[in-house]
Amino acid sequence: MASLTFDEAKTRVGVVRDLRYELDFDLTSSESFRTTTVVRFGADEPGAETFLELRPTRLISATLNGREIAGFAEGRLPLTGLAGRNEVVVVAEYAYSHVGEGLHRFVDPADGEAYVYAQPSIAEAPLFMACFDQPDLKAPITIRVTADPSWIVRSNAAGTQTEPGRWEFAETKPVATYLITIIGGPYAEIRDEHDGIPLALYARKSYTEALAENAPELFELTKQCLDRYHELFGIRLPFGKYEQAFVPEFTWGAMEFPGLVVFRDEYIYRGPVTDTERSRRASIVAHEMAHMWFGDLVTMRWWDDIWLNESFATYMGYRVTAEATRFTDAWADFASERKIWGYGADQRPSTHPVAPVFVADTESAFANFDGISYAKGCATLRQLVAWLGDDAFFAGLRAHFDKHAWGNATLDDLLASLSAASGRDLSAWADKWLRSPQVNTLHPVRTADGFAVEQTAPAAYPTLRPHRIGISWTSADGVRQRIETDVDGPLTAVGELAGVEMEDVLLNNGDLSFAKIRFTPDTDLARLLGRLESPLDRAVVWGAVWDAVRDGEVPAMTFLDLVRSSLAAETHVGVAEHMLGFARGIAVNRFLPVDARPAGQAAVDDACEAILAQATPGGSLQLAAFRTLISGMTSAEPVRAWLAGQDLPAGLTVDDEVRWTLLLRLAVLGDLTEAELDAEQTRDGTARGAVEAARCRAARPDAAAKAAAFEQIVRDRELSNRMLEAIGQGFWRAEHWELTDAYVERYFTELPASQEWRSGYLLATLGGAAFPATAAYTSTVEAAERMLAQPGLNTQFARSIADSTDDLRRAVRQRNLR
Numbered sequence: 001m002a003s004l005t006f007d008e009a010k011t012r013v014g015v016v017r018d019l020r021y022e023l024d025f026d027l028t029s030s031e032s033f034r035t036t037t038v039v040r041f042g043a044d045e046p047g048a049e050t051f052l053e054l055r056p057t058r059l060i061s062a063t064l065n066g067r068e069i070a071g072f073a074e075g076r077l078p079l080t081g082l083a084g085r086n087e088v089v090v091v092a093e094y095a096y097s098h099v100g101e102g103l104h105r106f107v108d109p110a111d112g113e114a115y116v117y118a119q120p121s122i123a124e125a126p127l128f129m130a131c132f133d134q135p136d137l138k139a140p141i142t143i144r145v146t147a148d149p150s151w152i153v154r155s156n157a158a159g160t161q162t163e164p165g166r167w168e169f170a171e172t173k174p175v176a177t178y179l180i181t182i183i184g185g186p187y188a189e190i191r192d193e194h195d196g197i198p199l200a201l202y203a204r205k206s207y208t209e210a211l212a213e214n215a216p217e218l219f220e221l222t223k224q225c226l227d228r229y230h231e232l233f234g235i236r237l238p239f240g241k242y243e244q245a246f247v248p249e250f251t252w253g254a255m256e257f258p259g260l261v262v263f264r265d266e267y268i269y270r271g272p273v274t275d276t277e278r279s280r281r282a283s284i285v286a287h288e289m290a291h292m293w294f295g296d297l298v299t300m301r302w303w304d305d306i307w308l309n310e311s312f313a314t315y316m317g318y319r320v321t322a323e324a325t326r327f328t329d330a331w332a333d334f335a336s337e338r339k340i341w342g343y344g345a346d347q348r349p350s351t352h353p354v355a356p357v358f359v360a361d362t363e364s365a366f367a368n369f370d371g372i373s374y375a376k377g378c379a380t381l382r383q384l385v386a387w388l389g390d391d392a393f394f395a396g397l398r399a400h401f402d403k404h405a406w407g408n409a410t411l412d413d414l415l416a417s418l419s420a421a422s423g424r425d426l427s428a429w430a431d432k433w434l435r436s437p438q439v440n441t442l443h444p445v446r447t448a449d450g451f452a453v454e455q456t457a458p459a460a461y462p463t464l465r466p467h468r469i470g471i472s473w474t475s476a477d478g479v480r481q482r483i484e485t486d487v488d489g490p491l492t493a494v495g496e497l498a499g500v501e502m503e504d505v506l507l508n509n510g511d512l513s514f515a516k517i518r519f520t521p522d523t524d525l526a527r528l529l530g531r532l533e534s535p536l537d538r539a540v541v542w543g544a545v546w547d548a549v550r551d552g553e554v555p556a557m558t559f560l561d562l563v564r565s566s567l568a569a570e571t572h573v574g575v576a577e578h579m580l581g582f583a584r585g586i587a588v589n590r591f592l593p594v595d596a597r598p599a600g601q602a603a604v605d606d607a608c609e610a611i612l613a614q615a616t617p618g619g620s621l622q623l624a625a626f627r628t629l630i631s632g633m634t635s636a637e638p639v640r641a642w643l644a645g646q647d648l649p650a651g652l653t654v655d656d657e658v659r660w661t662l663l664l665r666l667a668v669l670g671d672l673t674e675a676e677l678d679a680e681q682t683r684d685g686t687a688r689g690a691v692e693a694a695r696c697r698a699a700r701p702d703a704a705a706k707a708a709a710f711e712q713i714v715r716d717r718e719l720s721n722r723m724l725e726a727i728g729q730g731f732w733r734a735e736h737w738e739l740t741d742a743y744v745e746r747y748f749t750e751l752p753a754s755q756e757w758r759s760g761y762l763l764a765t766l767g768g769a770a771f772p773a774t775a776a777y778t779s780t781v782e783a784a785e786r787m788l789a790q791p792g793l794n795t796q797f798a799r800s801i802a803d804s805t806d807d808l809r810r811a812v813r814q815r816n817l818r
């Protein structure tokens, strides 16, 4: 199926105008569904031609102005001989999706109830309708649905049930096809209202109780964020209502459908979670809400500008979370998680500018939903705001919304609005920050006459950038001092620091810029961490140490020693939890050679024990440390005791989540029988339980279990997205290298065949979660390179394999460091 190219989209937008859709869904069958699409549009040139996209299992009928349309092929329906006004009617049968693309159908094992939701993604709207699937052909849409009378059905616009099982929704404002959705099923619903805006939350029926428990916090966040956006943007929520649905097996974190945001239902907590997780959820709620303005009201013209959506929503999401909710240190969470993802993505061979100059087609666009578009773009905007100031930034944004509301806009349009508001020419700034990939490193340097900041860039990407940064240090009298200054070029002398006595200097204090930082040789990192009051600044230090490890400048054991000596003093759970994750998941399991692992493991265990010894019972730090401790246990006995509720740290209970963490550890240690696993899956009875059980099955250290799991990864066509991810993660365990090394070569030679029948998202999962990341050997890198050299690889598959291989090279370099 050809993916839509930029050129085709550009031609088509010149042909089609005054576009409207009417959709009528028949969801009464569980086998497949039927959609009648009516497309009405004008064409300026009589006799012009264009095409609609649809990917049904069966095209039943298609007419243009009453005549039958011939020539449907490759997902495209040719429209020739257009009149001034045109009406296309397409009736077709489509398949339900099980991988979150198109119209996803899910049956809840807890009660047998069925649920659907539409996820058009970048190019999957044609899996449930006929459309011109490009972001700059926005149109009002009227939706009708026939479904099981016991269901509730919701969509972007408000709707009513006109007779049992028949739903009619008001016409929407103009929206892009990637923003159309419906949800249907016996969803539990909780309603509220704020400032005249109707609010609602939805989750599947078996989550009714959990939804009620989560609702107060979710509504509170929603209201806080709405108020803050109204203040900042000066334009009210454009889509009338604000509903949030938590749906099963959603592949992304969430999606900003106007009026009806959809989230993965893992965000409805059903047991204790840490504040890191709650803060992340808050920033996602705020992120999706920001899209109502960035993306939904003003939409990018083409996929080269997804950063206009994602960078802005991420920036506003963290900012509004920090300013309006109880998660006031949200930027520390960003610095210790998302930003590190951004640095990683920006230093890979696949790096690209935040704002790429050209994206050829929708398939290439998909690959750019990455750490660069989200995290680097967000950090870049934070830097822009530090440079321009809040007043100019928001004045520019308001002018941008006013000018382009309900339409489309590009990077140039945005820069024009910001330049007009600030009186500054942003073109040079944009060239360096938005049009040039890769990251700079800032080094503090003592010079003969004072203090300077040296800036470097990788040889292949020599761009140096202007950075507005904070610099902090401890003065001779032991007090922490800070200034903010502009750095540009290879060496910037900081005049005001000439002759100042400074100890434990920290560059990028306050984390205003996107740059790697290094320390002066005399810096004592443990002492520096102890001197920093702000969790955000401590996150900057931890992040810098971690990226020096990734870069192979510092041995992994140095990071693990710092974890052992200093992490227990960290009071912000986000920083502690993410560093424990890097320590256990990457430093020990991938970066250390097998014989050095016990020493690394002991450093992490010591940190966990120290945190547990002082943590508040029932608090986030305790839970984070306990989970990490479990995931490294080398003996089954204490794990068994915890599972039985014995010897637990005070305040901790074994909820479903902790229970599966314990069971996974037993599975990895070879102490979980098939019968016990079956019993646990039956006891849990949820879809989540089935996924966790599959992860445990794949994680058992016996040849038959590994063989069965590998067979599923390679050949099982029925696996859902979640299952594939879990089995991949279960299969590759650092502890099981003797059992799985033989599969490394097979992974690279046998997997490409599955691109014949797997979708891009599943292929990306194969290249990510199911990648042999723990087999950090030169031979693995070589096998990956041989695979990547093959012609005809799916773009997303190749991209994910290439990125995982780049991580693997870093791991191999670390293993050889000692």
Ligand SMILES: [Zn+2]
Binding pocket: 256, 287, 288, 291, 309, 310, 313
């Ligand atoms: Zn987003």
